[in-house]
Amino acid sequence: MPKPKSPPAAAAGTPSRDGYHHGALREALIDAAEAVLAERGVEGFSLREVARRSGVSPAAPAHHFGDAAGLLAAVSSLAFDGLTAALEAGNMRGGDDPVARLREQGVAYVGFALKHPGRFGLMFRCGPHEADAVDSSGRAAFSVLEAGIRGLYGTPADEPLPPLQWQALLAVWSVVHGFAHLALAGQFNAFTPPEGREAMLRATLAPMLDLQLGALRAGAPPPVKRRIRPG
Known part of the structure; x- marks a missing residue:
């Protein structure tokens, strides 16, 4: 045979x-x-x-x-989980200073996008890849940023964010998200030092965020004191 x-x-x-x-x-x-x-x-x-x-x-x-939508949903969910971990690591680097915590979140956000361009390009796309798991993972990432804004203004977790604080949250998010897309498009290549993109983020994005966050905190109205009604 x-x-x-x-x-x-x-x-x-x-x-x-x-x-x-x-x-x-x-x-x-x-x-x-x-x-x-x-x-x-x-x-x-x-x-x-x-x-x-x-x-x-x-x-x-x-x-x-x-199907393809199921695979894309899995990739997107993992991407948001990874972003959440990156933002939480930024919090750890920032320590007890609310400005430093949000600054480090911003640097981590852009760093994640540069490290995982495929995942980052999918995460915020509206389309057939949406699923409950993606929504849950996305909310978890967003909650880290929201908690950072609450820390900046001293707003308790059980109270709704006032309109000005929501605007601050969206302003910070917009800056880092836009910066990430510009960096991915190569628009900052001319400013990137020999040490690499992490050095560029430290030299450019970090001080930008410090200025923005300092101005947002300084321009906030004083917190309203709760009146204690006599019993």
Whole structure:
């Protein structure tokens, strides 16, 4: 009897489809999806390309995520979870100073975008990738920024933010989000020192935020004291 032929070897740099266990394949598909998003954006995204880069059949991503929307939702949810962790790490670096905490959140926000451009490009896109898990993860990230604004003004967590404080929150968010997109577009390359982008963020974004946050705190009306009614 002739010897059975060996299966063809996987292409160089491509994992064999038999080499994955369940969890490893899921992570590989997510990593491949992020790479496709970074190169082609949401418009150029396809499950077939994700499968090709992962060295698996075109049906494999659908088996794990249902469809392209399910895979995009998984990537987006993980992205918000990662952003939340980055913002919380910024809080730790800022210590007890509310301005320093928000400044470090801002630096962390842009640093996350530069490190994960594929994920960042997906996170705030409205479309079919929205899901409950994405909404929950997004709210968690937003709550870190909101808590920072509350700390800046001394507003308790159980009280609604006054309009001026909401405006301050949106102003800070807008600055770091816009800065992130400009940096990703290469608009700050000429200002980036040899030490790298982290040094650029420290030399440019950090002092910008210190000025903005100092002005926002100085311009806030004094807190209203609660009157204690006699019993």
